[in-house]
Amino acid sequence: xxxxxxxxxxxxxxxxxxxxxxxxxxxxxxxxxxxxxxxxxxxxxxxxxxxxxxxxxxxxxxxxxxxxxxxxxxxxx
Amino acid sequence: xxxxxxxxxxxxxxxxxxxxxxxxxxxxxxxxxxxxxxxxxxxxxxxxxxxxxxxxxxxxxxxxxxxxxxxxxxxxxxxxxxxxxxxxxxxxxxxxxxxxxxxxxxxxxxxxxxxxxxxxxxxxxxxxxxxxxxxxxxxxxxxxxxxxxxxxxxxxxxxxxxxxxxxxxxxxxxxxxxxxxxxxxxxxxxxxxxxxxxxxxxxxxxxxxxxxxxxxxxxxxxxxxxxxxxxxxxxxxxxxxxxxxxxxxxxxxxxxxxxxxxxxxxxxxxxxxxxxxxxxxxxxxxxxxxxxxxxxxxxxxxxxxxxxxxxxxxxxxxxxxxxxxxxxxxxxxxxxxxxxxxxxxxxxxxxxxxxxxxxxxxxxxxxxxxxxxxxxxxxxxxxxxxxxxxxxxxxxxxxxxxxxxxxxxxxxxxxxxxxxxxxxxxxxxxxx
Numbered sequence: 001x002x003x004x005x006x007x008x009x010x011x012x013x014x015x016x017x018x019x020x021x022x023x024x025x026x027x028x029x030x031x032x033x034x035x036x037x038x039x040x041x042x043x044x045x046x047x048x049x050x051x052x053x054x055x056x057x058x059x060x061x062x063x064x065x066x067x068x069x070x071x072x073x074x075x076x077x
Numbered sequence: 078x079x080x081x082x083x084x085x086x087x088x089x090x091x092x093x094x095x096x097x098x099x100x101x102x103x104x105x106x107x108x109x110x111x112x113x114x115x116x117x118x119x120x121x122x123x124x125x126x127x128x129x130x131x132x133x134x135x136x137x138x139x140x141x142x143x144x145x146x147x148x149x150x151x152x153x154x155x156x157x158x159x160x161x162x163x164x165x166x167x168x169x170x171x172x173x174x175x176x177x178x179x180x181x182x183x184x185x186x187x188x189x190x191x192x193x194x195x196x197x198x199x200x201x202x203x204x205x206x207x208x209x210x211x212x213x214x215x216x217x218x219x220x221x222x223x224x225x226x227x228x229x230x231x232x233x234x235x236x237x238x239x240x241x242x243x244x245x246x247x248x249x250x251x252x253x254x255x256x257x258x259x260x261x262x263x264x265x266x267x268x269x270x271x272x273x274x275x276x277x278x279x280x281x282x283x284x285x286x287x288x289x290x291x292x293x294x295x296x297x298x299x300x301x302x303x304x305x306x307x308x309x310x311x312x313x314x315x316x317x318x319x320x321x322x323x324x325x326x327x328x329x330x331x332x333x334x335x336x337x338x339x340x341x342x343x344x345x346x347x348x349x350x351x352x353x354x355x356x357x358x359x360x361x362x363x364x365x366x367x368x369x370x371x372x373x374x375x376x377x378x379x380x381x382x383x384x385x386x387x388x389x390x391x392x393x394x395x396x397x398x399x400x401x402x403x404x405x406x407x408x409x410x411x412x413x414x415x416x417x418x419x420x421x422x423x424x425x426x427x428x429x430x431x432x433x434x435x436x437x438x439x440x441x442x443x444x445x446x447x448x449x450x451x452x453x454x455x456x457x458x459x460x461x462x463x464x465x466x467x468x469x470x471x472x473x474x475x476x477x478x479x480x481x482x483x484x485x486x487x488x489x490x491x492x493x494x495x496x497x498x499x500x501x502x503x504x505x506x507x508x509x
Contacts, residue, residue, distance in 0.1 A: 010240075010242040011240045011242060011268065011372075012238055012239060012240040012241065012242060012301075015239070015240060015372070015375070016239075018376075018379055021383070022379065022382050022383065022386065025382075025383065025386035025387065026382065026385075026386045033472070035386070035387050036387070038383075039383050039384075039386075039387050042379065042380075042383045043380065043383065045379075046376050046379050046380055049372070049376055050373075050376055052268050053268055053369055053372060053373060053376075055267065055268050057267060058259065058262055058263040058267050058269060058271060059269075059270045059271065060259060060271045060273065061270070061271070061272050061273070062250070062272070062273045062274070062275060063245075063272050063273065063274045063293065063294060063297060063299070065293075067293075067297070069272065072250075072273060
């Protein structure tokens with residue numbers, strides 16, 4: 001479960017997992033223990049997703065011909 | 078010498094009978110003889126000095142392109158034909174070769190090709206009649222070719238990731254397009270990572286640069302979706318996006334590609350090959366990321382849905398659970414204490430983020446913490462249920478788990494108590 005909820009999971013994957021959890025809890029007769037586990041996992045995904053959304057700075061990099069990445073400082077209003 | 082001869086001539090007319098004088102000694106009358114080269118050079122000079130560069134309209138006949146890139150063709154009307162040549166440097170600027178019989182206008186200078194003595198028009202520009210002329214023709218030719226290969230088929234379109242973690246951008250580092258894209262991403266989805274591959278977006282070599290950038294960015298594996306484009310401009314300015322290398326690079330790209338070239342009305346070949354055509358760079362950015370408020374709305378609803386699902390499940394299980402509730406206990410303490418702690422830290426983090434004033438919409442998220450507490454399964458324990466577990470932590474669920482004298486723990490709403498089994502009882506439905 002640690003890998004499913006870890007902090008560096010992409011937002012997309014997290015939201016997809018959250019929907020899976022919701023769908024499974026809403027449709028299947030999952031055993032109580034499993035339902036509790038899913039609930040907990042879902043709560044962690046909600047929290048983590050919110051944490052990601054709260055990061056306010058767009059990160060902009062430039063991919064150079066050498067294949068290296070260089071942070072790009074640009075005006076973005 | 079000439080006047081003398083003329084006088085003689087008159088003399089002989091006047092005096093018919095006079096015997097002819099002896100013929101004058103032969104005089105060398107040598108007309109000036111020009112060499113062919115001299116003549117051609119002289120006529121060429123005349124032509125070039127006396128006729129200013131001009132536009133000539135006519136029908137294209139016999140257009141051929143040499144290996145060196147020079148184009149030779151005739152311009153004709155009903156009665157006459159004019160030889161024309163367009164040298165490689167200018168011919169390379171043509172979007173495509175005109176077709177036989179096409180009405181065109183040619184701008185150039187009249188000259189004479191000394192080696193052959195042909196006079197001809199050295200064409201600097203060739204334009205087809207009608208709006209966009211040759212550009213339109215080139216566009217249609219390439220579109221037909223790509224269509225024939227199936228590269229424009231709707232079923233080739235890839236799926237747009239709902240929340241891309243990384244957006245790749247192929248455009249000029251200095252263009253307005255990049256600025257517009259970044260503004261929109263920063264406003265709608267500031268958590269996004271952006272990787273730019275800067276290229277020329279017009280002029281010689283731009284198409285190949287754009288194609289190479291798409292390939293590099295696609296191969297890097299960084300981007301979940303790529304925006305390729307530039308701001309508005311003339312047909313010539315946008316032309317790179319109508320060239321075959323760009324079209325093929327888009328088709329070969331491993332990830333979803335949005336093409337955003339110019340303003341609303343400009344449709345390019347790259348728009349047709351891409352998975353999505355956006356009317357402007359800003360619109361492309363809007364299309365690839367969800368608005369933060371939409372994602373937040375989904376997240377806001379999630380705890381409620383989770384809680385209701387858990388509750389509904391509990392209702393369905395109620396009968397079975399209640400039959401066994403005196404004998405079966407479950408330990409969830411081990412599971413819940415760490416979960417509670419992580420919820421608390423998450424709530425604290427969330428509150429900090431909200432207070433940081435990141436976005437006023439987010440402040441309402443603080444309310445979530447309270448709602449989640451209400452939904453927690455711990456409140457089930459508060460209604461009078463308890464969960465038994467062995468000292469090892471194992472959840473005890475069957476009569477066989479409770480031999481007489483077995484010591485175990487009971488997790489109740491506000492803590493745990495030690496308990497001891499008095500052994501199984503006869504009637505199973507003692508409860509309810």
